Amino acid sequence: MTEATAMSDAAEKPAKPHLPDAQIVQSVKHWTDRLFSFRVARPKTLRFRSGEFVMIGLLGETGKPLLRAYSIASPSWDEELEFYSIKVPDGPLTSRLQHIQPGDEIILRPKPVGTLVVDALLPGKRLWFLATGTGLAPFASLMRDPEVYEKFDQVIMMHTCRQVAELEYGRQLVEGLRDDPLIGEIVGEKLRYYPTTTREEFSHMGRVTDNLASGKVFTDLGLPKMNPEEDRAMVCGSLAFNVDVKAILEGFGLREGANSDPKEFVVEKAFVGDGI
Ligand SMILES: Cc1cc2nc3c(=O)[nH]c(=O)nc-3n(C[C@H](O)[C@H](O)[C@H](O)COP(=O)(O)OP(=O)(O)OC[C@H]3O[C@@H](n4cnc5c(N)ncnc54)[C@H](O)[C@@H]3O)c2cc1C
Numbered sequence: 001m002t003e004a005t006a007m008s009d010a011a012e013k014p015a016k017p018h019l020p021d022a023q024i025v026q027s028v029k030h031w032t033d034r035l036f037s038f039r040v041a042r043p044k045t046l047r048f049r050s051g052e053f054v055m056i057g058l059l060g061e062t063g064k065p066l067l068r069a070y071s072i073a074s075p076s077w078d079e080e081l082e083f084y085s086i087k088v089p090d091g092p093l094t095s096r097l098q099h100i101q102p103g104d105e106i107i108l109r110p111k112p113v114g115t116l117v118v119d120a121l122l123p124g125k126r127l128w129f130l131a132t133g134t135g136l137a138p139f140a141s142l143m144r145d146p147e148v149y150e151k152f153d154q155v156i157m158m159h160t161c162r163q164v165a166e167l168e169y170g171r172q173l174v175e176g177l178r179d180d181p182l183i184g185e186i187v188g189e190k191l192r193y194y195p196t197t198t199r200e201e202f203s204h205m206g207r208v209t210d211n212l213a214s215g216k217v218f219t220d221l222g223l224p225k226m227n228p229e230e231d232r233a234m235v236c237g238s239l240a241f242n243v244d245v246k247a248i249l250e251g252f253g254l255r256e257g258a259n260s261d262p263k264e265f266v267v268e269k270a271f272v273g274d275g276i
């Protein structure tokens with residue numbers, strides 16, 4: 001093949017089609033038949049606060065982007081972006097997204113927003129992360145952010161799922177944190193992890209709400225009952241979970257805050273709807 005032919009071949013080959021705001025998938029890990037995580041390249045210009053979410057998706061059948069809100073599960077210092085996702089069997093996005101492979105493109109709208117940010121809370125002694133299911137995702141980001149440990153003496157991650165296997169992503173993340181060369185030392189003994197299940201035998205069991213209301217978690221961790229002087233909380237789960245946790249936190253005297261009005265706790269939905 002002459003040089004001229006080679007050049008014309010290259011010119012004729014259509015350029016790889018690029019989605020709008022396309023990012024390349026770097027790795028994918030499946031945790032259960034309902035849960036997977038994946039990492040994508042981070043746009044150089046994307047700045048976000050740990051705990052925020054963005055819109056991500058794929059091109060829909062009509063050629064229009066099919067986008068959904070996703071918490072960024074990686075911390076703001078990470079060079080890649082990580083996401084932790086449900087697989088809804090007939091979900092418009094996740095029925096397809098669950099099949100992505102390294103090298104594939106996804107759409108990522110680079111406009112991070114959200115209430116689960118440290119700035120939305122008043123200073124305090126302890127920070128509680130309260131999550132069910134994929135509601136862990138924003139805390140997967142925050143747990144890896146040094147700012148959290150600079151601002152709080154203790155950080156408590158309560159995560160509840162129906163089954164043990166659904167806790168595995170969070171468990172490995174916490175285990176890995178303690179030995180992490182970048183932030184292991186900062187995290188040290190400050191991070192307390194309190195995973196529970198509700199429908200399978202496990203060392204610790206029960207709903208977040210029940211373990212807070214009964215005081216079991218305070219006894220188990222040797223901590224005082226939650227109070228508005230010392231404790232701050234961030235909540236992320238189903239609407240029913242958020243409503244029930246909010247009532248309990250308010251019962252402890254904590255008030256709901258927002259970015260524009262920091263108080264003692266903040267809440268964000270992990271998804272819209274009643275569950276699959
Ligand atoms: C602020 C915000 C942040 C979010 N962050 C995440 C995230 O980090 N990871 C993630 O997996 N999803 C997250 N979601 C949900 C996400 O936006 C989509 O709903 C999800 O990806 C399913 O999309 P779908 O098109 O397949 O199905 P949809 O049509 O969006 O959902 C179908 C049904 O599945 C159920 N469902 C949707 N998402 C979940 C879920 N995560 N857990 C349990 N049931 C669910 C609901 O009942 C919903 O009505 C977030 C939602 C919001 C509002």
Ligand SMILES: NC(=O)c1ccc[n+]([C@@H]2O[C@H](COP(=O)([O-])OP(=O)(O)OC[C@H]3O[C@@H](n4cnc5c(N)ncnc54)[C@H](OP(=O)(O)O)[C@@H]3O)[C@@H](O)[C@H]2O)c1
Nearest residue numbers: 132133160161162198199207208209238240241244275276
């Ligand atoms: N997880 C599974 O194995 C599984 C499998 C197939 C389909 N699904 C479907 O997927 C949907 C989402 O399931 P999911 O397990 O991710 O979420 P989920 O039903 O919200 O449950 C997640 C965890 O949150 C607890 N919880 C639910 N509501 C609560 C509340 N108001 N206050 C405190 N804790 C609460 C649950 O405890 P309880 O167990 O006490 O409710 C469970 O431990 C459900 O509609 C389900 O039918 C789930």
